[in-house]
Structures are given as structure tokens and as C-alpha cells.
Amino acid sequence: MDIMPLLLLLSVCGPTGASMVDLDYGGVPLWINRFLGEPSVLTLKDRMDPGWFRAVNTQSCPLDCDCPIQWPSAIYCDNRGLDQLPVGLPHRTQYLFLQGNNITSLSSRAFANATNLRWLLLDHNQLLSEQLDNALFSNLTFLVNLFINNNNLTEVPVGLPRGLKQLRLAYNHIEKISPGVFQNLESLTLLLLQGNRLKTIEEGDFKGFVALYLLDLSHNFLETFPKHLPSSIQQLYLSNNSLTGLTENSLQSFNGLHYLRLGHNKLANEGLHPEAFNLTSLVELDLSYNQLTEIPTVPTTLQYLYLEVNHIQEFNVSSFCRAVGPTSYSRLKVLRLDGNKMEYHKLPPDWVFCLRVLHNIYI
Numbered sequence: 001m002d003i004m005p006l007l008l009l010l011s012v013c014g015p016t017g018a019s020m021v022d023l024d025y026g027g028v029p030l031w032i033n034r035f036l037g038e039p040s041v042l043t044l045k046d047r048m049d050p051g052w053f054r055a056v057n058t059q060s061c062p063l064d065c066d067c068p069i070q071w072p073s074a075i076y077c078d079n080r081g082l083d084q085l086p087v088g089l090p091h092r093t094q095y096l097f098l099q100g101n102n103i104t105s106l107s108s109r110a111f112a113n114a115t116n117l118r119w120l121l122l123d124h125n126q127l128l129s130e131q132l133d134n135a136l137f138s139n140l141t142f143l144v145n146l147f148i149n150n151n152n153l154t155e156v157p158v159g160l161p162r163g164l165k166q167l168r169l170a171y172n173h174i175e176k177i178s179p180g181v182f183q184n185l186e187s188l189t190l191l192l193l194q195g196n197r198l199k200t201i202e203e204g205d206f207k208g209f210v211a212l213y214l215l216d217l218s219h220n221f222l223e224t225f226p227k228h229l230p231s232s233i234q235q236l237y238l239s240n241n242s243l244t245g246l247t248e249n250s251l252q253s254f255n256g257l258h259y260l261r262l263g264h265n266k267l268a269n270e271g272l273h274p275e276a277f278n279l280t281s282l283v284e285l286d287l288s289y290n291q292l293t294e295i296p297t298v299p300t301t302l303q304y305l306y307l308e309v310n311h312i313q314e315f316n317v318s319s320f321c322r323a324v325g326p327t328s329y330s331r332l333k334v335l336r337l338d339g340n341k342m343e344y345h346k347l348p349p350d351w352v353f354c355l356r357v358l359h360n361i362y363i
Contacts, residue, residue, distance in 0.1 A: 059072060059090065059092070060088065060090050061075070061090070062075065062077065062086035062087060062088045062089060062090075063086070063087075063088075064077055064080050064082055064086045065077040065080075065086055067090075071095070072092060073092055073093065073094035073095055073116075074093075074094070074095040074096075074097070075089065075090070075093050075095070075096050075097065076097045077096070077097060077098050077101070078097040078098060078099045078100050078101070078121070079099070079100035079101070080100075080101060081101065081102060082098070082101040082102065082103060083101070083102045083103060083104065084103060084105075085098070085103065085106060085110050089111070089113055089114040090113070090114070091113050091114065091115075091116065092116070093114040093116065093117060094116050094117060094118045094119070094142075095117075095118060095119045096114065096117060096119065096120050096121065097121050098120075098121060098122050098125070099121045099122065099123040099124050099125070099147070100123070100124045100125075101124075101125050102125065102126050103122070103125040103126065103127060104125070104126045104127060104128055104131055104152075105127070105128065105131030105132070106127070106131070106132055106133065106136050107133050107136070108133040108134075108135040108136055108138070110133075110136060111136070111137075111139065111140060112139065115139045115140060115141070115142075116142055117140050117142060117143050118142055118143060118144050118145065119143075119144070119145045119147075120140070120143060120145070120146050120147065121145075121147040122146075122147060122148045122151065123147050123148065123149040123150050123151075123168075124149070124150045124151075125148075125150075125151050126151065126152055127148060127151040127152060127153060128151075128152050128153070128154075129152075129153045129154045129155040129157070132153075132157055134158050134159055135159060136157070136159065137157070137159050137160055137161050138159055140161050141161055141162075141163065142161075142163065143161045143163065143164060144163060144164060144165045144166065145164075145165065145166045145168075146160070146161075146164060146166070146167050146168070147166075147168045148168065148169055148172070149168050149169065149170040149171055149172075149192070150170070150171045150172070151171075151172050152172065152173060153169065153172040153173065153174060154172070154173050154174060154175065155174060155178055155181075156169060156174060156177055156178060156181045156182070157181075158178070158181055160181075160182075160184075160185060162184045162185065162186070162187065163187050164185055164187065164188055165187055165188060165189050165190070166188070166189065166190045167185070167188060167190070167191050167192070168190075168192040169191075169192060169193055169196070170192040170193065170194045170195050170196075170216070171194070171195035171196070171219075172195070172196055173196065173197055174193065174196040174197060174198065175196070175197045175198065175199070176198065176199075176200075176202075177198075177201070177202070177205040177206075179202075179204050179205075180204070180207070180208075182205075182206060182207065182208045182209060183207055183208040184208060185208055185209065186208065186209070186210050186211065187211060188209060188211060188212055189211050189212060189213050189214065190212070190213070190214045191209075191212060191214070191215050191216070192216045193215075193216060193217055193220070194216045194217065194218040194219045194220070194237065195218075195219040195220075196219075196220055197220065197221060198217065198220040198221060198222060199220070199221045199222065199223070200222070200224075200226075201217075201222070201226035201227065201228065201229070202228070203227070203228045204228075205228065206228065206229060206230055209230040209232065210230070210232060211232060212230045212232050212233055213232060213233060213234040213235060214233070214234065214235040214237075215229065215230070215233050215235070215236055215237070216237040217236075217237065217238050217241070218237045218238060218239040218240050218241065218261065219239070219240040219241075220240075220241055221241065221242060222238065222241040222242065222243060223241070223242045223243065223244065224243065224244075225238070225243055225245070225246050225247070225250045226238075227250075229253075229254075231253045231254060231255065231256075232256065233254060233256075233257060234256050234257060234258045234259070235257075235258065235259040236254070236257060236259070236260050236261070237259075237261045238260075238261060238262050238265070239261045239262065239263040239264050239265070239286070240263070240264040240265070241264075241265055242265065242266055243262065243265040243266060243267060244265075244266050244267060244268060244271045245267060245268065245270070245271020245272050245273075245276075246267075246271070246272055246273060246276040246277075247273050247276065248273040248275045248276065250273075250276060251276065251277065251278075251279045254279065254281070255281060256281055257279060257281055257282060258281060258282065258283045258284065259282075259283060259284045260282060260284070260285050260286070261284075261286040262285075262286060262287055262290070263286045263287065263288040263289050263290070263306065264288070264289040264290075265289075265290055266290065266291055267287060267290040267291060267292060268290070268291045268292065268293070269292055269293055269294050269296065272292075272296050274296075274297055275297070276296070277296060277297065277298050277299065277302075278297075278299060279299060280299050280301045281301075282298075282299060282301070282302050283302070283303050283304065284302075284303065284304040284305075284306075285298060285302055285304070285305050285306070286306040287305075287306060287307050287310070288306045288307060288308045288309055288310070288336065289308070289309045289310075290310050291310065291311060292307065292310040292311065292312055293310070293311045293312060293313065294312060294314065294316065294319075295307065295312055295314075295315065295316050295319040295320075295337075296319060297318075297319050298319060298320065300320065300321060300322075300328070300329065300330050300331060301331050302330070302331065302332060303331055303332060303333045303334070304332070304333060304334045305332060305334070305335050305336070306334075306336045307335075307336060307337050307340070308336045308337065308338045308339045308340070308362070309338075309339035309340070310339070310340050311340065311341060312337065312340040312341065312342060313340070313341040313342060314342070315337075315342060315346070315347050315348060315351060317348055317350060317351050317354050320332065320354050320355060321354035321355075324350070324353050324354050329353070329354055329355070329356050329357070330354050330355050330356075330357075330358075331357060332355050332357070332358050333357065333358060333359045333360070334358075334359060334360045334361075335355070335358060335360070335361045335362070336361075336362045337361070337362060337363050338362040338363060340363075342363055343363070344363045347363075
């Protein structure tokens with residue numbers, strides 16, 4: 001039996017590699033489709049004098065904005081200290097960058113002439129729910145990406161366009177989800193709600209989603225694992241809440257769930273059902289920074305398991321393998337146990353036969 005070489009790090013380690021995190025957009029990368037001519041947030045920024053654009057560009061452009069000739073459908077009004085929407089948005093506008101201003105309100109006529117909008121970025125403003133008109137988005141039938149991270153919203157905006165694919169509402173003050181607010185968003189694939197004040201998820205809160213694959217509810221005040229989530233979810237982030245456990249049925253409806261992040265909660269073994277993570281679709285499971293004293297049972301198909309900074313003292317091979325044989329072994333590639341109460345020399349001798357394809361173990 002061949003055992004692949006293992007990299008054994010026998011001290012508490014930090015992350016092995018650095019990664020660039022897009023904090024402005026909730027930590028989820030903002031992908032640019034160059035084939036559609038979609039601009040990026042940083043396109044041409046600080047590379048050319050805005051006055052040059054105005055001297056050679058014959059198309060109309062709001063006084064407070066820049067209109068790059070290379071992307072005539074993009075209007076950059078970001079970080080200008082604006083307290084209201086620029087006047088004279090041209091009809092050609094498809095990508096509107098308004099992040100980093102002081103806008104508090106938007107009327108129903110705000111985008112009356114910009115009905116072709118595809119991207120609308122309003123991050124890092126001062127938007128208030130009571131000052132957003134209910135008909136604000138009614139004519140934006142082409143809108144696919146709506147970014148309202150880091151504002152002062154207390155509710156999810158109503159009347160969202162049916163064709164919306166990404167909705168980013170991270171780091172607002174949302175305490176509850178109004179019934180039916182997502183009901184018509186059948187095309188939505190990504191929803192960011194981290195950094196809000198959600199305490200519970202009610203049965204009809206996410207009704208209407210059929211294509212949602214990423215839901216981020218981290219950095220809220222959830223005490224119980226939310227029920228009634230869309231079964232289409234592939235990535236579920238619940239880190240930095242107050243969760244204490246999972247039942248046998250918590251993950252039952254997620255047949256395609258690949259990534260589950262539960263770090264920085266209050267999870268304890270007595271609150272975890274032995275079959276809580278019995279989901280063969282799981283690829284990555286993050287249980288770091290909790291109150292676990294034992295390694296929970298995980299499926300043999302799991303590839304990445306993060307258990308750092310718990311109170312685990314013993315390595316249980318049965319947590320990874322119910323049996324060991326030619327075809328019975330764990331598919332784990334990375335296992336983090338650093339920051340627990342374990343020592344490498346106390347690992348049972350048969351662990352390598354169970355974790356035979358492991359690349360990295362941290363103790």
C-alpha cells in the first residue's frame with residue numbers, strides 16, 4: 001500500500017498562503033466578462049486625466065462623473081463626495097459606479113433615463129431604507145448585479161428586478177427579511193447578507209429562489225442553524241454567529257452543498273448529531289474556532305476539514321473512516337488541528353491507512 005508523502009506541521013501555524021480578498025464586495029471576487037465589454041471597478045482609474053475625456057469625448061457625461069471612451073456604457077461617479085445622484089445620466093449607461101459617496105436617498109425617478117442598467121454599484125454610501133422609493137427598480141429590467149454593501153439599510157429593498165443574478169447587501173443593519181421580498185428572483189445566484197443583524201430565518205424568508213448557489217449569512221446573530229434555505233445552495237457561509245449545534249436533518253435538503261463554513265460559532269459536540277454532516281456532496285467543512293472536544297464524524301468523501309482552535313484532545317480514526325480497506329478510506333487532502341490539545345506523537349498508528357491521500361496535516 002503506497003502512502004503519499006505528508007507535510008507534517010507540528011506547531012500552530014497560520015494560513016499557508018496569502019490571498020487577495022475583495023473587502024468592498026463581501027470577500028467574493030467580482031468577475032469581469034470581457035467578452036461582454038464589462039468594465040471593472042478599477043478600469044482606467046487614475047491612469048488618465050478626466051479632463052482629457054471631456055475634451056475628446058463627444059458623448060454627454062454628468063459633470064460629477066468620468067465617461068471613458070473605451071467603455072461608453074460605463075459611468076464612473078465613485079468617491080466624489082456626492083450626497084445625491086448625479087444629474088443627467090445618459091440613456092446609454094449600463095454600468096454605473098457610485099460607491100464611496102454620501103448618498104442617503106433615491107427617488108422613483110432616479111434611474112428614469114438609465115433603464116438599460118446592468119450593473120449598479122452603491123457600496124459605501126449612507127442609504128436609508130425609508131428613503132428608497134418602492135418603485136426605484138421598477139424600470140431596471142436589464143439589471144443583473146446590484147451592490148449595496150456598507151450602507152444603513154434596515155430592510156431588503158422591495159421591487160427588485162426579476163432578472164437580478166447577484167445581490168450584495170453585506171454590512172448593513174438588516175434585522176429581518178420581509179415576507180415575499182425575494183419571491184420573484186428566480187435568476188438570483190448569489191446573495192450576500194453577512195454583517196447584518198439577523199437573529200432568525202423564517203419559513204418564507206427565502207421563498208422564490210431556484211438558482212441560488214451562494215448564500216452568505218456570516219457575521220449575524222443566528223443562534224440556531226437556519227431552516228427553510230433553498231436546496232440549490234452549493235456554498236453556505238455561517239461563520240461568526242452564535243450557533244450551538246446541528247440536528248440530523250439540518251443539511252438533509254442540500255444535495256449539492258459543497259462548501260460549508262461554520263467557524264467562529266459556539267458549536268459543541270453535545271449539540272451536534274452524529275449524522276449532522278452525513279452529506280457526500282461536501283468538499284470543504286470549516287469548524288474552526290468553536291468549542292469541540294472531539295472530532296465529529298465526517299463523510300469519507302470530504303476533502304478539506306478545518307478544526308483549528310477547538311478543545312480537541314484525541315484523534316479518532318473512526319471520525320474519518322468507518323472501515324479501512326482497498327476502497328474504504330478518507331479522501332481528505334487537508335486537515336487542520338492546530339490550536340487544539342493534541343500532539344503528533346500521540347496519534348494512533350493506523351491513522352495513515354485511513355487518511356492515505358492526505359497532503360497536509362497541521363497539529
